[in-house]
Amino acid sequence: MDVGGNGGGLPVNNKQRAMIPNKSRGEFARNPRKDSEGLSESPDLEFEYADTDKWAAELSELYSYTEGPEFALNRKCFEEEFRTHVSDKKWTELDAAQHRAHAMRLLDGLEVIAREKRLKVARAILYMAQGTFAECSSEAEVQHWMRYNVFLLLDVGTFSALVELLNMEIDNSAACSSAVRKPAISLADSTDLRVLLNIMYLMVETIQQDDPADRPEWKIIRETFRTELGSSLYNNEPVSVMLFGMVTKFCSGHAPHFPMKKVLLLLWKSILFTLGGFEELQRIKVHKREELGLPPLPEDSIRVIRSMRAASPPASASDLIEQQQKRARREHKALIKQDNLDAFNEKDPYKADDSREDEDDNDDNDNSIETETFPLERDEVMPPPVPHPPSERVSFPKGLPWAPKVREKDIENFLESSRSKFIGYTLGSDTDTVVGLPRPIHESIKTLKQHKYISIAEIQIGKEEEFQKTPLSGGEEEVEMCATELLYQGILPSLPQYMIALLKILLAAAPTSKAKTDSINILADVLPEEMPTTVLQSMKLGVDVNRHKEIIVKAISAILLLLLKHFKLNHIYQFEYMAQHLVFANCIPLILKFFNQNIMSYITAKNSISVLDFPYCVVHELPELTAESLEAGDNNQFCWRNLFSCINLLRILNKLTKWKHSRTMMLVVFKSAPILKRALKVKQAMMQLYVLKLLKVQTKYLGRQWRKSNMKTMSAIYQKVRHRLNDDWAYGNDLDARPWDFQAEECALRANIERFNSRRYDKSHSNPEFLPVDNCLQSVLGQRVDLPEDFQMNYDLWLEREVFSKPISWEELLQ
Incomplete structure (x- = not known):
């Protein structure tokens, strides 16, 4: 698949391809599940959707297993530096003043010119951020010292120094040109970048974890850092914008050595920390509705989804x-x-x-x-049938989980059709006049109005229309400069390129992509310098490569979903701008291609080696790895990150297609119904809900035979998905089901987005008639103008030549 109409990039070369186990040849297939395992065989998955996985899991995913030997190297660099100043004590035995003094010494060491010395100091700082694990006896102790050390490093100003060094590495043309010329890129090509990104990720990931036991000064540091990270304090732009720039530079082929997994993980956690997660989104939504005078939300969607249970619809x-x-x-x-x-x-x-x-x-x-x-x-x-104990019996809900909603447009359409039928004329958008309509219609309108839901987006669209109609009398728009607004302003000039780059990497990391079709090499930060020489090493690398790809998919899906949700709350046209460019870059068929696999095998994949995960691997003696232990994997029922990625991608697909008939038709054209139905085999309520939503929006287009053959799916949609009163979703009678004006719909939306961006952000191309003019004579004449010395010396000559000797027609000038 060509993402964004541009398939260019760097292919994976033959040497690297030989190092990677080939799934199509049957190498290292791990615990495959039969695709016929349906809802009856698989139990409910005990999965709770959240912003992130457990802290230890998020820390371990930063490192590939190939990086394992570097933990000891980081420790060595720290201890060499530490012993020159403190010879008789451990780090954990020093007091706060000594800790701070040594952190300041390390920070000064980052200023040296010699690259090798600077790298050693950076590794020493990384060892601190990793919790000085050699002096700890348990994982909990490592995490305690990680938190202490990270707050210490942040307090002395380490993060800003790291951003400057990262900028130097991004602009290092020698490293970029060397990487472009190399036939095979490995871990060694990105050493400096990986060390810097590791420290920055550990700092962001550790600080964003909210611990009630934190000291008061730590809480102040945390909030200050959140504000600084989302503002233009570092490098005159938010850190997220700088990381987006790294992504596009990597995808363009100019910097193939960039460790893309670490960049994407840091980008995700930076966005999550500065903008907020799903709980924060819900809080912002409630607050905005209060500000706009809208009624409260009918329910808390997060709680409703968490309380739902996976279900297999009954057979007819x-x-x-x-x-x-x-x-x-x-x-x-x-x-x-x-x-x-x-x-x-x-x-x-x-x-x-x-x-x-x-x-x-x-x-x-x-x-x-x-x-x-x-x-x-x-x-x-x-x-x-297997008899279940009484405690396991499914209790059927007494009501539907969601309160029904009605849009203003739905009420208008209902009234228009009723007036045409009973009176013979219409009144446009008038929803109050019911003269001449029968009593049952009055009751229907009353019921519809009881469930009317006005979204924040509708208010924002109405305000934008007013600004466009009355640019002079509308007054100046007050734009709240929150973190979301600052990020949108930062990525606006290059947003299409950022979306294409993310989707290119997602395509390369998808399990359905074959090695020969990978447009870019995303394995630069996982492949070792030396090829594996034994079967065990090859198996370990195979697990590492698959895990690496899964983590990239997880990060990209989370980035896209967070941005879509925050932009939608901040302003609907910011969301529409990003969504439209995702659609133009073939995001819809790409996600469908991702799901066109054995989804149960993907969700139950065991591409992890728990004894090599950080921090376990640095505080325990490592057992000898065998082919059998690698094959067995862990004992988890499912892979958290893969299920998280699948739900995120389904939510993105829902965001892109909701209320967009042209995009819904894309789902139909790409034959998404059987692909989505296979995803219903995963017995997880949240995933089933978003699959059923996607099936619901296209049901009216699939034809009577499909609906007749899929009554169980129709029943599940009725039970699980929110109802829109008067929504004729189950039949093809709705006016919206007629496939016309789809191109016009997208063009009109694009025109509205461009007008919004031009009015709010493009100050250079504003209409000159609407720009403020200073007409005050005193202020104009009172301005001090600094004239160059040569002009002042020859002022009389200039006056004679340019003023006195030139005829001026004052009548024409005044006219």
């Missing part, structure tokens, strides 16, 4: 009858020919299902596809 009566008939036919055949039954017993009971499912997946006819999402849809011998 016709399905039960059909299943019984098939079973009877199978038993009849078995009596005729006993050999067939013996052969069946010897087979893998899922084998036939897998082959049939593959045929279904490749079938181009959408209406014929009924994937094996639910157990009663299978043509197989059903096992006897």
